[in-house]
Amino acid sequence: xxxxxxxxxxxxxxxxxxxxxxxxxxxxxxxxxxxxxxxxxxxxxxxxxxxxxxxxxxxxxxxxxxxxxxxxxxxxxxxxxxxxxxxxxxxxxxxxxxxxxxxxxxxxxxxxxxxxxxxxxxxxxxxxxxxxxxxxxxxxxxxxxxxxxxxxxxxxxxxxxxxxxxxxxxxxxxxxxxxxxxxxxxxxxxxxxxxxxxxxxxxxxxxxxxxxxxxxxxxxxxxxxxxxxxxxxxxxxxxxxxxxxxxxxxxxxxxxxxxxxxxxxxxxxxxxxxxxxxxxxxxxxxxxxxxxxxxxxxxxxxxxxxxxxxxxxxxxxxxxxxxxxxxxxxxxxxxxxxxxxxxxxxxxxxxxxxxxxxxxxxxxxxxxxxxxxxxxxxxxxxxxxxxxxxxxxxxx
Amino acid sequence: xxxxxxxxxxxxxxxxxxxxxxxxxxxxxxxxxxxxxxxxxxxxxxxxxxxxxxxxxxxxxxxxxxxxxxxxxxxxxxxxxxxxxxxxxxxxxxxxxxxxxxxxxxxxxxxxxxxxxxxxxxxxxxxxxxxxxxxxxxxxxxxxxxxxxxxxxxxxxxxxxxxxxxxxxxxxxxxxxxxx
Numbered sequence: 001x002x003x004x005x006x007x008x009x010x011x012x013x014x015x016x017x018x019x020x021x022x023x024x025x026x027x028x029x030x031x032x033x034x035x036x037x038x039x040x041x042x043x044x045x046x047x048x049x050x051x052x053x054x055x056x057x058x059x060x061x062x063x064x065x066x067x068x069x070x071x072x073x074x075x076x077x078x079x080x081x082x083x084x085x086x087x088x089x090x091x092x093x094x095x096x097x098x099x100x101x102x103x104x105x106x107x108x109x110x111x112x113x114x115x116x117x118x119x120x121x122x123x124x125x126x127x128x129x130x131x132x133x134x135x136x137x138x139x140x141x142x143x144x145x146x147x148x149x150x151x152x153x154x155x156x157x158x159x160x161x162x163x164x165x166x167x168x169x170x171x172x173x174x175x176x177x178x179x180x181x182x183x184x185x186x187x188x189x190x191x192x193x194x195x196x197x198x199x200x201x202x203x204x205x206x207x208x209x210x211x212x213x214x215x216x217x218x219x220x221x222x223x224x225x226x227x228x229x230x231x232x233x234x235x236x237x238x239x240x241x242x243x244x245x246x247x248x249x250x251x252x253x254x255x256x257x258x259x260x261x262x263x264x265x266x267x268x269x270x271x272x273x274x275x276x277x278x279x280x281x282x283x284x285x286x287x288x289x290x291x292x293x294x295x296x297x298x299x300x301x302x303x304x305x306x307x308x309x310x311x312x313x314x315x316x317x318x319x320x321x322x323x324x325x326x327x328x329x330x331x332x333x334x335x336x337x338x339x340x341x342x343x344x345x346x347x348x349x350x351x352x353x354x355x356x357x358x359x360x361x362x363x364x365x366x367x368x369x370x371x372x373x374x375x376x377x378x379x380x381x382x383x384x385x386x387x388x389x390x391x392x393x394x395x396x
Numbered sequence: 397x398x399x400x401x402x403x404x405x406x407x408x409x410x411x412x413x414x415x416x417x418x419x420x421x422x423x424x425x426x427x428x429x430x431x432x433x434x435x436x437x438x439x440x441x442x443x444x445x446x447x448x449x450x451x452x453x454x455x456x457x458x459x460x461x462x463x464x465x466x467x468x469x470x471x472x473x474x475x476x477x478x479x480x481x482x483x484x485x486x487x488x489x490x491x492x493x494x495x496x497x498x499x500x501x502x503x504x505x506x507x508x509x510x511x512x513x514x515x516x517x518x519x520x521x522x523x524x525x526x527x528x529x530x531x532x533x534x535x536x537x538x539x540x541x542x543x544x545x546x547x548x549x550x551x552x553x554x555x556x557x558x559x560x561x562x563x564x565x566x567x568x569x570x571x572x573x574x575x576x
Contacts, residue, residue: 139428161538364528
């Protein structure tokens with residue numbers, strides 16, 4: 001099958017959506033499909049073969065944070081040309097309501113279009129959803145996918161209709177072969193935390209509050225914190241000796257994530273809310289590290305309701321200390337969790353997830369119907385009809 | 397020209413543009429429904445074909461073979477695409493599959509017969525696709541009806557002679573026993 005995928009966010013800036021698109025594209029290529037990804041990129045030199053760049057994204061204040069997006073008449077023309085030349089059987093756009101490439105691609109194309117919703121959106125972003133133009137573009141989408149129940153719920157509530165839930169995938173094989181960082185976990189045990197140290201939602205403070213209690217029972221335990229943001233605020237409550245047993249790595253490269261996760265005797269996700277899925281839990285399981293997580297609904301689901309990991313009462317550091325001490329003292333239980341975790345992670349392997357996504361492609365395909373450029377469709381298409389004419393091939 | 401006539405001209409131009417815009421939307425939605433219907437039809441026929449093949453696998457007991465063969469035959473000879481008659485034969489086949497493949501031990505037994513294993517896998521896949529196709533068809537019908545019910549669209553008769561789209565009733569359940 002010839003598949004065109006559109007990623008609205010900058011390719012070379014790490015982010016959930018571009019990581020998802022990258023993994024999906026590679027899994028589809030392994031299955032033998034032809035894949036072309038259209039994405040904005042800061043630098044064109046280091047792009048994988050299957051990525052077509054629309055040039056440098058522009059930083060825009062959008063929905064309270066700075067997003068790097070791509071838009072404008074020149075970009076619209078590139079999108080049309082990519083669709084024209086791609087001769088795709090299926091067009092797959094991601095995060096279709098961001099004011100970037102995805103919505104442009106919906107405007108510029110006709111035929112089998114699939115859209116994936118990633119985030120659970122809030123009200124402010126819904127202004128765009130409600131705009132007539134976006135809605136008209138959405139009408140062209142034949143199949144919708146949501147990556148989580150939360151994303152699906154927002155879609156149903158604000159846009160209407162329904163979506164198939166297909167979760168994010170995990171590249172199990174690359175996490176499974178990760179080796180721990182040098183000297184970790186070492187002869188003694190260690191706890192790993194991953195995420196912004198200065199964002200209360202990630203729950204580092206809950207873990208820190210439990211830490212002295214854990215150290216009282218297991219004096220040799222160390223704590224490894226990785227992620228952007230200064231965790232000092234949360235750590236200043238610790239005694240000198242406890243503080244000395246904490247290692248702060250700061251921001252880590254995506255390639256190092258696996259070895260950081262593998263460096264823990266236990267991985268802890270004390271998030272207090274706002275998680276729609278919890279992919280990092282699966283990554284820890286794939287790395288062979290037992291998982292302890294707060295009992296958020298999303299986490300419960302990923303952990304298969306206790307079978308693949310242990311949960312504690314959300315925001316309760318006493319309960320967290322109890323759960324961690326239980327696990328540190330029970331090697332057999334850890335070994336069982338590692339085994340169950342690997343089985344669970346395999347259910348979310350990209351090869352499995354990509355097969356589900358291909359089922360979606362196939363379920364809207366009809367022989368002879370392909371993705372075609374649409375020059376006459378929407379308002380912008382009409383106004384810019386003169387501009388967005390296909391050009392001779394081979395220039396993009 | 398007076399400013400009043402410019403205003404009226406502008407208003408008329410806007411109305412024409414708006415109506416043609418809505419007509420374009422409707423046309424696209426009707427097309428989307430047609431494609432969704434054909435896609436669903438294709439998957440349903442594929443399921444019929446797989447069940448017919450399954451019925452013909454040597455080693456399947458003759459009673460099962462007749463039941464499957466009969467139900468698949470009904471599905472495959474029916475010319476209509478989305479219709480009450482189609483719903484009836486497809487639901488019949490779904491019911492027969494649920495009845496005959498509902499027990500994990502039995503499914504494992506059938507899976508061990510040569511050729512049947514691969515066919516069961518295909519059956520699981522096509523069942524997933526039928527469920528998705530059905531949902532996407534329902535989505536398209538809902539999007540279309542939403543516009544068709546607008547006052548202006550009805551008043552200006554923008555839908556033309558296109559028949560109002562209807563949801564295609566279908567039992568779609570996935571057999572858990574077919575999962576590996």
